[in-house]
Amino acid sequence: MASIKLDNLGKIYPGGSRAVGGVKLDIADGEFIVLVGPSGCGKSTLLRMVAGLESITEGEVRIGDRVVNKVEPADRDIAMVFQNYALYPHMSVRQNLAYGLKNRRTPKAEITRRVDEAAAILQIGPFLDRKPRALSGGQRQRVAMGRAIVREPAAFLFDEPLSNLDAKLRVAMRLEIKDLQKRLRTTSIYVTHDQLEAMTLADRLVVLNAGQVEQIGTPLDVYRRPASTFVAGFIGSPAMNLIPARAVPHLPGSAHAAVIGIRPEDLVPDPDGPIEMQVGAIEELGAQRLVHGKVNGADVTIALPSHGELSDRLRLNAAPEALHRFDDKSGKRLD
Amino acid sequence: MIENRPGLNILAHLVLILGVVIVALPVWVAFVASTRSATDFMSGTVPMWPGPHLVENYARMLDSGVSTSGTPPVARMMFNSLVMALSIAIGKIAISILSAFAIVYFRFPLRGLAFWCIFVTLMLPVEVRIVPTFQVVAGLGLLNSYAGLSVPLIASATATFLFRQVFLTMPDELVEAARIDGAGPMKFFRDILLPLSRTNMAALFVILFIYGWNQYLWPLLITTDAQYYTIVAGIKRMADAVDGLPQWHLVMATAVLAMLPPVAVVIGMQKLFVKGLVETEK
């Protein structure tokens, strides 16, 4: 186990396109870090630089107290779980798990012990002698995790490991990964573009946008105090309303800020409220209903309990502490 | 498309039966001829049913051959052909899988040039470069040797491209997983690439074995010592009786014998062969 330190890490691909720039991050021993961001923002690139699969063009990566910029992936003491699992198709599950250990000359008895232990943890014991082809997607995913566990590495690196699973299994595996990491206390970096996964798994979230870090913080911090309009729009579902301040002149603070952010659930009906909303489309989600509409020309979505009649005009109010104020040009949070 | 019209069905079967007859009839005639005695051909009509001399003819050919034609016993020629076909098949597979490995997985200087050199050999099969190749082989003192028979046929690129294609379909993550698992390049080659190309290698082996076995022009050209005659070239020499009629019953026995090893290889490796051609198990 080890801490990981990224110092001004950057990547310029041959050809000159910049994928990642100036990433500074201190990961404590045993911490679960989730990298989250939209497609193409450089999450995989960043992770692969830590793994050693991608060369580092700027800055440095430290694992433990060692700079590993030039160290081969196998010698970095990390284990990686790939999106498509990347199991060796011609080897049985047992051989898949044992292959890395065999290559580092682990004694046979020790290999057997670790494989059996991992199999027990992940409940893949019954499949140990099958080929990956004969497993379901979820079982393959477990094997891929098993391959990481048996290494007993200093850090786990996950690149969207659950994105090939169906929704239900994804939730179950999410909990299991969290559990597992708690139990093993292995430093982990987890890449996902699913913000729900990010919120539930992370000790700390790193929100990336176009190769730059937008915000680092615990999931609740990031949710409660998004550092920019980008984070505000990305974390939370349904997404936070970002309303031009001049559309809601009666809200406190709208004189200084350019953009006011309000989460849909924070906008509540109130006959005396200062905001008037013209109701448009309605989405019934069962537990709640999402009401889309316009406030002085700006698009707004609110989440209401799923009962009662709706008129086509609603008066709304929001508590002052539920308002987020952002600068116009930089999109940065103002307070 | 599944159609079920009886007329079409009958027609399809007629065509297939015709095809089988066209292929099988000459083989049958050869087999029948190989069971007859020399005199059966004097009459001018071709016999259609086997005669009583099967064991006698085959035993004679395998054991001593037709001494007047200057060919060694068939057993010797079959052994030569076997050595040649195996060397070509194995040699070509070994060379091309290694070169494909280099081209796909390594970035080395002049990689583009190497690729094109291999590509150019596609346009230069032995038949095209036969005179200069003969010169080179003669200069190296390889006339009348197994090396001379097989090496010039090994050097060509077709199989390199096949393996290149196979390797290109392997997911990058597999390579990366192996790197993280501490497999160096050669270990990766041995533990992962080779087993995953097993069926392709088998398919290629069948094709190349038959290619090597059926070589005619090249062995005819570079073997003057009867000890190195191959069976396909040998049949030609036997049929060329200088004085008197060719001994057709013996020539045909040789021809039937010459067919057996390729058939055995095809049947023996059929399952792998078909897998290698149709299946992608990645």
Ligand SMILES: Nc1ncnc2c1ncn2[C@@H]1O[C@H](COP(=O)(O)OP(=O)(O)OP(=O)(O)O)[C@@H](O)[C@H]1O
């Ligand atoms: N080999 C490469 N050469 C050049 N540019 C690349 C290369 N690989 C990735 N990129 C670029 O780098 C950027 C970041 O890619 P990356 O794969 O890290 O995105 P990501 O955040 O993982 O996206 P996703 O969620 O879709 O997986 C993208 O704009 C991509 O086009």
Ligand SMILES: [Mg+2]
């Ligand atoms: Mg990615």
